[in-house]
Amino acid sequence: MDYQEDRFWDASSEDLKRGYTYEHETEQFTCLICGKAFQKGIIYKWTEDMLMEAEKAIKQHIKDEHGSVLEYLLTMNKKYTGLTEVQRTLLSCFKDGQSDKEIAKQLDVGSTSTIRTHRFKLKEKEKQAKVFLAIMDLLKKTDQQDDLVQIHKGATQVDERYAITTKEREKVLNTYFNKGVDGPLTKFPSKEKRKIIVLQQIIRRFDSDNKYTEMEVNEVLKPIIDDFVTVRRYLIEYGFLDRSKDCSEYWVKK
Incomplete structure (x- = not known):
């Protein structure tokens, strides 16, 4: 499967704003939200x-399928955006061009001065983000120890369990997939960090563009481990898979 996590988190801020990347080697424009690719030429x-050429087609794809990049980013978990529910609502209102008076009425805060205060705080947050990004970009040039594995976007309860280095990941995968990562598990790990590493590998066997029935999910998992029901539950619990309320459809959480 064309796994999206690394591509999304490795994208520049400009690529994130556009919602797609261009890879010179493959000459492909790739959607950062769903991974759909359009070939240049x-x-x-x-x-x-x-009719549309590739770059125009991917822009239209994002508009048709995802609404807008801003809408998608605003729906991301607070642990990635750092936004409270109120701030997210305010930004959605700003996007729609609502006046402070209209927003104050919608949020039932009574005064436009409250909205202006929120605007000020968001501007301060923007300044902090710019400085922090500059610091991290400069740090990349000197920090030789920053080899942490990227966290998947659907991750729940992000904590020290996700502080996984590349070496740790390779060691765990070699231990639990001793016939190679495309083979079966020797056993399912009990330690949390190892569990996450194994689940990160298992989810790669699913196509992020597909919807699966429970039986189809089971068919993917059965060659990996006998207790596929437990693994299926963990994939959902840890935010790798999502499912409909009636459990009739499963899909890779993006």
Whole structure:
């Protein structure tokens, strides 16, 4: 499967704002939200009377399938955006062009001065983010120990369990997949950090563009381990898989 996590987190801030990356080696424009790719040089038939070149096609894809990049980013978990529910609502209102008076009425805060205070705090947050990004970019040039594995976007309760180095990951995978990562598990780990590493590898066997029935999920997991029901539960619990309320459909959480 074309796994999205590394691509998303390795993207520049400019790529994140656009919602897609361009890879010079493959000459592909790839959606950072779902992984759909468009090949440079190919003309895509969008509708019966509309043709598009690759970059225009991926922009239209994002608009048609995801609404907008801003809408998607605003729906991301607080642990990634750092936004409270109120701040997220305010930003959505700002996006829609609402006046402070309209927003104050919608949020039932009574005064536009409250909205102006929130605007000020968000501007301060923006300044802090710019400085922090500059610090981290400069640190990359000198920090030789920063080899932590990226956390998947659906992760729940992010804590020290996710502080996983590349070496740790390789050691755990070699231990629990002693016939190779495409083979079966020797056993399912009990320690939390090892459990996460193994689940990160297992989810790669699912196609992020597909919807699965419970039986289809089981069929993917059965060659990996006999107790596939427990692994399926952990994939959901740790935010790798999501499912409909009636459990009729499963999909990779993006």
